[in-house]
Amino acid sequence: MTVTEVHIDEMMTPYPDKVRKNRKKHIIIKSAESAACPQIEANTRTIPGIISQRGCAYAGCKGVVIGPIKDMVTITHGPIGCGYYSWGTRRNKARSDDRTPPEKIYTNLCVSTDMQESDIVFGGEKKLAKMIDEVVAIFSPRGINICATCPIGLIGDDMGAVAKEAEERHGIPVIAYNCEGYKGVSQSAGHHIANNNLMERIIGSGTDPRTEEFVIYLLGEYNIGGDGWEIERMLTDIGYTVNCILTGDSSYEEIKDLHFADLNLVQCHRSINYIAEMMKTKYGTPWLKVNFIGVNATIQTLRDMATCFNNPELTRMTEVVIERELARITPALEKFRKICNGKTAFAYVGGSRSHHYQYLLRDLGMEVIVAGYEFAHRDDYEGRDVIPTIKTDADSKNIPELHLTPDEALYQEAHLHLGLSKEQYDTIAAQVPLGDYEGMYPIMRVGRIMVDDVNHYEAEEMIRQLKPDLVFSGVRDKYISHKMGVPSKQLHSYDYSGPYAGFNGAVIFARDVADALVTPAWKLITPPWEEKNGNRSDSDA
Amino acid sequence: MVIGVIVMLECIPRKAIDHTVGKINPAKTCQPLGAMYAALGINRCLPHSHGSQGCCAYHRMALTRHFREQVLASSSSFTEGASVFGGAANLKTSIKNIFEIYNPDIIAVHTTCLSETIGDDLSTIIKQSEVPEGKVVIHANTPSYQGSHITGFSNMCRGIVSYLAESDGTQKKNRVNIIPGFVNPGDVREIRRIVEEMGVESVIFPDTSGVLDAPLTSRYEQYPDGGSRVEDIRDSGNSKLTLSLGSFASDAAASLLQEKCGVPGIPLKLPIGLKATDALIMALKEAFGVAVPRSLEIERGQVIDTLIDTHHHYQGRTVAVFGDPDTVIALTEFLLTMGMVPKYIITGTPGSLFEKQIWEMLAEVGLTDCRVKADADLLDLQLWIRESPVDLLIGTTHGKYIARAEDIPLVRVGFPIFDRAVHPLMPIVGYRGCLRLIEQISNTLLERRDRDSTDEDFELVL
Structure with missing residues (x-):
């Protein structure tokens, strides 16, 4: 079924006028293959009372970006809840390695100041300072992060001052993130705050330049289900030095050397593009938009990377690894592709996956008919070209922008990072997405829908109208979809499976999706004593 | 160094530790979660979180993960402006939108640390809101910086009574x-x-x-x-x-x-x-x-029969119990009935009544060599276990790190259980619940015995 504006208008009939006017701007139907992306409203306030999927700035800062750094203790400064909910729930895997021994890994801990009423009334600074002292005494971490929750900004605790004094006492970095939950309009604000602090406080503080060849950093990969490790496996086989995955399985030790990168790769554009851009300004480091989700997407990305370095051996090894992996996975993938082929899906996920997974689903013969991001900005839909035209509003003004200048000692032109001439670099930049992201729109087919900040009502209505075979979303929508008779897979946590990235990941994903589609119970919903009409009666509910 | 060595909680040093402030690996969460759960227990109710939207997202996530069910709830979605000037406008807009779009019979609003710190007066805001004929809006104050999720549950139960319960003055x-x-x-x-x-x-x-x-039926509700x-x-x-x-x-x-x-x-x-x-x-x-x-006499008799028949599986074994206070208090009593030794008993919820009640039960059977603590966390528990271990852990999913680090089997009871399924449907209350607990505890200890026994001690019948 192809959707038209009329369908969207019908769906919005029950909305109060103001809500209808607002929500209409968040929904785009692709009208023609060649058409430029119409403007979509994104990164604006959620309407109060609407059941949105969105979380808060704290979730974006601590939960997404900062929490996975394995050798720093992250203290949540606030009442107990925020630290508790972000404890182990994002599946950022971590392990020891040659720079981080097991006793310096803190990712399984939840550390919170557990503020009480008296702390709210009289301030929580003393409690925070004492907790930092105890954390240092117990764990001797390499560094400490302090993430603020809502009340902190209101009661005026000066976390920055507490952190600074603690640094002087203990001689380790203590970094304060003012990521109060009410800042901005979603997790996105927290990503930005985290990026700013990492850039100002950690990146660039390493003093021993990397001596290896083809040094890359993978930004915006959080190693959920071990994705980062699967990507690292391929890249290492090809001949790259993967110095750090930011921030999945990352360490303070690694992040401080980020400025020695030859090339930054950007996987999740939304959560990490600030660091990629700031590093380009400060160090001249080029960044490449990559996508390791999907077989063909992974191949394209590996070839784009080889193009960037323009090195014959690297190019040869890229093809060797691609051929080897394809030979290995194709038979397994084909088995699951038979089950998945021709099926339709919805994808409602954070700020990148709703785009990335479309490639993997196409590998399996599936098509995404409705896609939406929870906390994206316009550029994640429309491409980075629109960034200069995005107006800052009251909510985005609250998030500080760092205005960096080139580092006198370390800045070098992008082409020099890659060992290329300026001309070579310009030629390559025209072929691959260096410093660029085209957004989700180009991959959508005609008649398909992009929805920003989808809410429960719209999700339910669209499932009813368009009857997808599968819904990819988060845990909060998963069981709603099941109750509507539509299989659902979590794309935030992969239903505790994974990795889904790279070649091995594609097979695991295909198996999980096929299992969800064919699990026998779907055919047993109607009891034998009820008349079978073959249809669920949702449409008349 | 071998890459990939993972040693669970190796970061917790084996030395004397001063842990006097804050929580490390908490055994409680915040009030609003409990309030949301209580509100879900009203027919056609939409729980509403008056704060920034992250709270609502987190509570829905935690409840959904435990129950594997849809948990619908809305939020006032505070921005920085609302946080400075108060959330009255956000709540009024929310109430209007919720009734028009989601059409519940009742909205149960709970506060958050944000709206409590600002001092929003919920009673007044609700009175000023447009509530359609026949519909109800109730509220409970649930400041996250007091008590725990159990306090929040209690406050919402109280809110339900306060707004709804009526006496017509006639005979009861x-x-x-x-x-x-x-x-x-x-x-x-x-x-x-x-x-x-x-x-x-x-x-x-x-x-x-x-x-x-x-149930999953052919119709979505x-x-x-x-x-x-x-x-x-x-x-x-x-x-x-x-x-x-x-x-x-x-x-x-x-x-x-x-x-x-x-x-x-x-x-x-x-x-x-x-x-x-x-x-x-x-x-x-x-x-x-x-x-x-x-029928109930038979059920009770079956419990007694099972206790006597299986006591050698667990009698005298030591247990660490952690979880919510009401659950832990009743569970401790049953462990004593089973002849087990609840050596460490903690709850994350503050309240001296907990310690008092537990000590009374322990005293009754002459147990003194135990440790009991309210407002405790799982680091406290782990440190005690390192000093002197136990045979069994009983508690929530968060205990699995200790179970692995200290190599002690864990029986999952309470909230939250994120890593096992079906438990929300299987009662632990009543006589039937006794049988389920005995089965879980017994089997877990026997699995361990089978796992740990040498070939010559490995037995068919236990």
């Missing part, structure tokens, strides 16, 4: 109110079954059965056919008696019901274990003059 009906506490929907079903077997009419609230254990009906809760003021199960979660609502509507209340433990189930049945028998049916 021969009916019992039951406030079942923070238990799974499977437990509520079992409590209802026991009360029905006793032949007593009841109003149970909040009742999450039907809502958080809903945004508001599943479950939960306490608003008119039944209103009429609870005309009941003859209230049984509040679990003092931390349920007593406040029962006291208010007594104060407001003159319904006398009897505080009981959560009916986990033989003695606590006996107490529930005796309370019903005495208040309503009913006889205990043969």
Whole structure:
């Protein structure tokens, strides 16, 4: 079924006028293959009372970006809840390695100041300072992060001052993130705050330049289900030095050397593009938009990377690894592709996956008919070209922008990072997405829908109208979809499976999706004593 | 160094530790989660979180992961402006939008640390809001910086009574109110079954059965056919008696019901274990003059039979128990009935009543070499275990790190359980719940015995 504006208008009939006017701007139907992306409203306030999927700035800062750094203790400064909910729930895997021994890994801990009423009334600074002292005494971490929750900004605790004094006492970095939950309009604000602090406080503080060849950093990969490790496996086989995955399985030790990168790769554009851009300004480091989700997407990305370095051996090894992996996975993938082929899906996920997974689903013969991001900005839909035209509003003004200048000692032109001439670099930049992201729109087919900040009502209505075979979303929508008779897979946590990235990941994903589609119970919903009409009666509910 | 060595919680040093401030690996979460759970136990209710939207997202996530069910709730979605100038406009807009778009019968608003710190006056804002004819908006203050999720549950139960319960001043009906506490929907079903077997009419609230254990049928219901009906809760003021199960979660609502509507209340433990189930049945028998049916006598006899037949599987074994106070208090009593030794007993919820009640039970059987702590965290527990280990852990999913680090088997009981399924449907209350607990505890210890035994000691029959 192809959707038209009329369908969207019908769906919005029950909305109060103001809500209808607002929500209409968040929904785009692709009208023609060649058409430029119409403007979509994104990164604006959620309407109060609407059941949105969105979380808060704290979730974006601590939960997404900062929490996975394995050798720093992250203290949540606030009442107990925020630290508790972000404890182990994002599946950022971590392990020891040659720079981080097991006793310096803190990712399984939840550390919170557990503020009480008296702390709210009289301030929580003393409690925070004492907790930092105890954390240092117990764990001797390499560094400490302090993430603020809502009340902190209101009661005026000066976390920055507490952190600074603690640094002087203990001689380790203590970094304060003012990521109060009410800042901005979603997790996105927290990503930005985290990026700013990492850039100002950690990146660039390493003093021993990397001596290896083809040094890359993978930004915006959080190693959920071990994705980062699967990507690292391929890249290492090809001949790259993967110095750090930011921030999945990352360490303070690694992040401080980020400025020695030859090339930054950007996987999740939304959560990490600030660091990629700031590093380009400060160090001249080029960044490449990559996508390791999907077989063909992974191949394209590996070839784009080889193009960037323009090195014959690297190019040869890229093809060797691609051929080897394809030979290995194709038979397994084909088995699951038979089950998945021709099926339709919805994808409602954070700020990148709703785009990335479309490639993997196409590998399996599936098509995404409705896609939406929870906390994206316009550029994640429309491409980075629109960034200069995005107006800052009251909510985005609250998030500080760092205005960096080139580092006198370390800045070098992008082409020099890659060992290329300026001309070579310009030629390559025209072929691959260096410093660029085209957004989700180009991959959508005609008649398909992009929805920003989808809410429960719209999700339910669209499932009813368009009857997808599968819904990819988060845990909060998963069981709603099941109750509507539509299989659902979590794309935030992969239903505790994974990795889904790279070649091995594609097979695991295909198996999980096929299992969800064919699990026998779907055919047993109607009891034998009820008349079978073959249809669920949702449409008349 | 070998890449990839993972040693669970190796970061916790084996030395004396000063841990006096904050929480490390907490055994509680914040009030609003409990308030949201209580509100879900009202038929056609949409819980509403008055704060920034992250709170609502987190609470829905945690509840969804435990129950594997849809948890619908809305948020006032505060921005920085609302945080400075107050959230009245956001709440009024929310109420209007919710009734128009989601059409619940009732909205149950709870506050957050944000709206509490600002000092939003919920009663006044609700009075000024547009509420359609026949619909209701209730609220509870649930500041996250006091108590725990159990306090929040208790506050919402109290809010439900405060807004809804009414007495028409006539003679009380021969009916019992039951406030079942923070238990799974499977437990509520079992409590209802026991009360029905006793032949007593009841109003149970909040009742999450039907809502958080809903069947998958051919029809989707945004508001599943479950939960306490608003008119039944209103009429609870005309009941003859209230049984509040679990003092931390349920007593406040029962006291208010007594104060407001003159319904006398009897505080009981959560009916986990033989003695606590006996107490529930005796309370019903005495208040309503009913006889205990043969069916329940048989169930009780089966529990006694099983306890005697299997005691050698667990008698004398040491246990560390952690979780919510009402659950842990009743569970400790049952562990003592089983002849086990609850060596470490903690709850994350503050409250000296917890320690007092546990010590009384321990004293009764002459146990003194135990440690009991309210407002504790799992680091406290792990440090005790490192000093002197136990045979078994009983508690929530978060205990699995200790279980792995210290190589102690874990029986999952309580909230939250994120890493196992079906538990919300399987009661641990009542006599049937006793059998389930015995089976879980027994089997877990026997699995360990099988795993640890040498070939020559490995036996077919145990």
